[in-house]
Amino acid sequence: MFGLHMPELIIILVVALLIFGPKKLPEMGASIGKSIKEFRKGMNEISHPKEEKDDEVKVP
Numbered sequence: 001m002f003g004l005h006m007p008e009l010i011i012i013l014v015v016a017l018l019i020f021g022p023k024k025l026p027e028m029g030a031s032i033g034k035s036i037k038e039f040r041k042g043m044n045e046i047s048h049p050k051e052e053k054d055d056e057v058k059v060p
Contacts, residue, residue: 004012017025 016028020028
């Protein structure tokens with residue numbers, strides 16, 4: 001995963017815990033997860049645009 005192994009991930013987690021505290025860390029994780037989900041959704045919509053419906057009237 002991104003060239004990081006378990007010891008590096010543990011060090012990063014400990015540093016984040018010291019900087020942000022145990023109460024703020026779950027909120028940040030949820031926020032990052034939502035951001036990644038929205039980013040993937042946007043990228044998916046760009047690469048696979050929704051097809052227009054035939055029954056819609058197109059205005060020039």
